[in-house]
Amino acid sequence: MPALVHGFHLFRQADPGPVDTKIRFVAIPGHREPAHKGCDRPWRAATEIVVSLKYKHTLLLVDDEGHITKALLRLLRREGYEILCASSGPEGLEKLKAAEKPVSLIISDQRMPGMNGAEFLEKAKAIFPHAIRILLTGYSDMDALVDAVNKGEIHRYFAKPWNDEDLLLQVRQSLEQYELFVENRRLLALTARQNKQLKELNEALEEKVAARTEEIARKNKELTTLNEQLEANLYNTVRAFASLVETHTPAVAGHGRRVGTLARRIAEQMGLAEEEVTQVEIAGLLHDIGKLGLPARLLDYQQDTWSSEEKALYRDHPKNGQATVHFINKLDHAGLLIRSHHEQFDGHGYPDELSEEEIPLGSRIIAVANAYDKIVNLRVSPHPSGGVRQKTGNPGRASGATRAALKEDAAQHLKRHGFTWYDPDIIKIFLEMLKAEGAAEAGARWVSLEELRPGMVLKKSLYSSKGRFLIPSATILSADMISKLKAHYATDLVCERICVATA
Numbered sequence: 001m002p003a004l005v006h007g008f009h010l011f012r013q014a015d016p017g018p019v020d021t022k023i024r025f026v027a028i029p030g031h032r033e034p035a036h037k038g039c040d041r042p043w044r045a046a047t048e049i050v051v052s053l054k055y056k057h058t059l060l061l062v063d064d065e066g067h068i069t070k071a072l073l074r075l076l077r078r079e080g081y082e083i084l085c086a087s088s089g090p091e092g093l094e095k096l097k098a099a100e101k102p103v104s105l106i107i108s109d110q111r112m113p114g115m116n117g118a119e120f121l122e123k124a125k126a127i128f129p130h131a132i133r134i135l136l137t138g139y140s141d142m143d144a145l146v147d148a149v150n151k152g153e154i155h156r157y158f159a160k161p162w163n164d165e166d167l168l169l170q171v172r173q174s175l176e177q178y179e180l181f182v183e184n185r186r187l188l189a190l191t192a193r194q195n196k197q198l199k200e201l202n203e204a205l206e207e208k209v210a211a212r213t214e215e216i217a218r219k220n221k222e223l224t225t226l227n228e229q230l231e232a233n234l235y236n237t238v239r240a241f242a243s244l245v246e247t248h249t250p251a252v253a254g255h256g257r258r259v260g261t262l263a264r265r266i267a268e269q270m271g272l273a274e275e276e277v278t279q280v281e282i283a284g285l286l287h288d289i290g291k292l293g294l295p296a297r298l299l300d301y302q303q304d305t306w307s308s309e310e311k312a313l314y315r316d317h318p319k320n321g322q323a324t325v326h327f328i329n330k331l332d333h334a335g336l337l338i339r340s341h342h343e344q345f346d347g348h349g350y351p352d353e354l355s356e357e358e359i360p361l362g363s364r365i366i367a368v369a370n371a372y373d374k375i376v377n378l379r380v381s382p383h384p385s386g387g388v389r390q391k392t393g394n395p396g397r398a399s400g401a402t403r404a405a406l407k408e409d410a411a412q413h414l415k416r417h418g419f420t421w422y423d424p425d426i427i428k429i430f431l432e433m434l435k436a437e438g439a440a441e442a443g444a445r446w447v448s449l450e451e452l453r454p455g456m457v458l459k460k461s462l463y464s465s466k467g468r469f470l471i472p473s474a475t476i477l478s479a480d481m482i483s484k485l486k487a488h489y490a491t492d493l494v495c496e497r498i499c500v501a502t503a
């Protein structure tokens with residue numbers, strides 16, 4: 001049967017299948033509806049409207065006139081809907097309350113005794129708020145219809161008598177709208193559920209990350225402790241090596257330790273990285289370890305009495321020193337610094353005749369510290385080929401005046417040989433460092449650890465050999481502090497002399 005719907009003339013093309021199959025309506029071009037509410041428009045070009053539903057829906061029909069309900073039932077049953085019927089508003093409400101699954105669409109007559117359609121639909125809304133509500137009205141019910149529409153209690157209305165195809169299509173469109181609404185709610189609920197799960201996962205992840213971070217921090221701490229132990233062991237090894245050199249040549253006792261400490265201070269003053277500073281200090285400590293095994297007469301700094309073979313033997317000590325530490329882990333770089341500690345800035349040193357920047361910076365630093373200590377503490381005139389014992393006396397404790405003169409000699413020596421033997425930039429930094437220390441030493445004297453007594457005041461801050469800050473200057477030493485310093489010295493402290501205020 002033809003019908004006019006939204007400007008399209010529609011025919012049911014085939015028998016209706018199940019509700020989840022597509023129902024096809026086809027417009028017939030050039031056809032006119034014979035007598036339908038005065039409509040006289042020509043049919044438009046052939047167009048297909050395909051409407052499909054996803055779910056099997058339950059509908060409720062309410063009308064006090066049995067033949068109306070039966071007509072609707074006949075019409076809608078063909079669509080495969082499950083249909084409930086009631087002959088009054090109260091019965092309709094009972095059917096809704098007793099329904100085993102949600103009712104998707106309700107069609108109610110307006111004019112019914114007792115409870116009219118608008119009142120019934122208002123109450124039905126409380127039971128199934130999302131169901132599509134449709135009112136069946138006659139033209140004389142327009143006031144009631146307008147009122148019901150304005151109150152939002154109905155979604156559509158059908159005027160009696162209705163057109164079957166029109167009604168079927170509108171029911172189907174209404175159900176499609178209902179499905180969209182249900183789908184929207186389902187997606188919203190799904191999104192909310194997934195958001196909740198995501199939140200829970202995030203929280204669990206955060207907990208896992210926190211636990212993992214804590215675990216990493218704990219492992220790092222363990223590694224740090226292990227590293228510190230390893231470094232302490234390394235340092236003890238280095239000190240043992242240094243002791244070997246001193247045992248072999250008692251005349252230079254303390255030279256390696258002093259050069260190491262001095263080299264560290266210069267490196268720090270130059271702003272080198274802590275790792276490099278440590279390597280410079282270690283290399284300073286061990287710079288003459290290659291002298292182990294040299295004949296005793298080559299250790300007395302009388303190079304002017306040596307034969308050419310002996311001089312050549314002596315000149316091998318930087319290479320031998322590198323070879324000695326080569327197989328100790330973490331001392332590779334220190335080995336390189338040891339190898340080059342007799343290179344000269346002008347390229348006339350040994351063993352590789354490097355010059356200027358070719359010489360590792362640490363080696364240039366050690367060369368300066370080595371020369372200074374030789375003059376001030378060993379009373380030796382440094383010379384690349386071996387050095388000569390000075391006539392001013394033997395190594396040992398010098399008086400204050402002699403020591404000051406020796407320091408001045410050392411400064412002059414370094415200035416004299418800047419650009420030739422030594423790196424002038426390092427000399428400049430070193431002499432400024434000494435000058436600052438001289439100012440700090442005014443009114444101070446140097447004592448050994450053994451000479452420390454409770455009540456003495458530290459004139460300069462005390463650092464461990466590793467550069468660790470121990471006690472600030474101006475501290476009045478207690479017996480407890482001194483015993484702790486002696487305990488610390490057993491593993492770490494290298495500095496031999498401590499600057500305290502004169503009494």
Ligand SMILES: [Fe+2]
Pocket residue numbers: 287288317341342
């Ligand atoms: Fe040397």
